[in-house]
């Protein structure tokens with residue numbers, strides 16, 4: 579793995595603040611404009627990235643989910659990196675663990691992950707990040723139902739809280755998640771080296787970084803919280 583101190587930054591090409599101010603766009607529209615501008619200036623990106631052989635690059639992307647689910651800029655960027663620059667790519671979708679507190683937000687996250695997977699068409703891992711923030715607040719057995727989404731979580735609980743006119747929509751969503759059965763999450767605690775290493779080993783496997791890599795299973799104790807309290 580090579581190391582590079584220089585970090586190309588899209589803000590050297592175009593600034594979201596300038597776009598919002600000059601074009602009178604909101605943050606989402608501005609961001610889409612910036613990405614479209616980047617796509618028209620791929621020479622800039624190629625030059626900034628420079629030459630890479632056996633290097634491991636991380637592209638830190640903005641959190642606005644619309645970029646990955648609604649418009650085709652990401653697939654175009656991915657194609658450029660894959661076909662022209664010959665990168666081996668792996669997408670990592672991060673959902674923050676505090677989302678588990680609200681099941682509707684959690685399932686919206688699951689569906690966005692699914693939508694991004696379908697849109698990007700590259701090896702993909704889903705990560706439940708900031709796991710330390712919910713430690714001790716959820717039982718291990720219960721947590722497993724979130725890491726490997728159990729559609730019944732939605733069916734049982736949401737139907738009891740929503741207006742009956744939404745029940746068939748809830749059922750359709752449950753059915754969709756069940757039919758596709760594509761999404762599961764790897765737990766991540768960014769301050770914990772072993773947890774980061776486990777994620778990296780999945781990425782290495784997805785990109786065939788080292789042919790002899792075996793992905794590590796997250797250890798049971800990493801999933802363990804207090805058995806007393808539930809969220």
Ligand SMILES: Nc1nc2c(ncn2[C@@H]2O[C@H](COP(=O)(O)OP(=O)(O)OP(=O)(O)O)[C@@H](O)[C@H]2O)c(=O)[nH]1
Nearest residue numbers: 638639640641642707708709710711766767768769
């Ligand atoms: N407790 C805890 N905090 C974390 C963890 N990872 C990141 N943070 C903190 O969360 C805050 C927001 O960081 P991120 O979630 O990485 O933000 P970001 O992804 O760059 O933001 P967007 O790209 O705009 O979505 C920072 O203060 C981080 O230090 C973690 O594993 N646990």
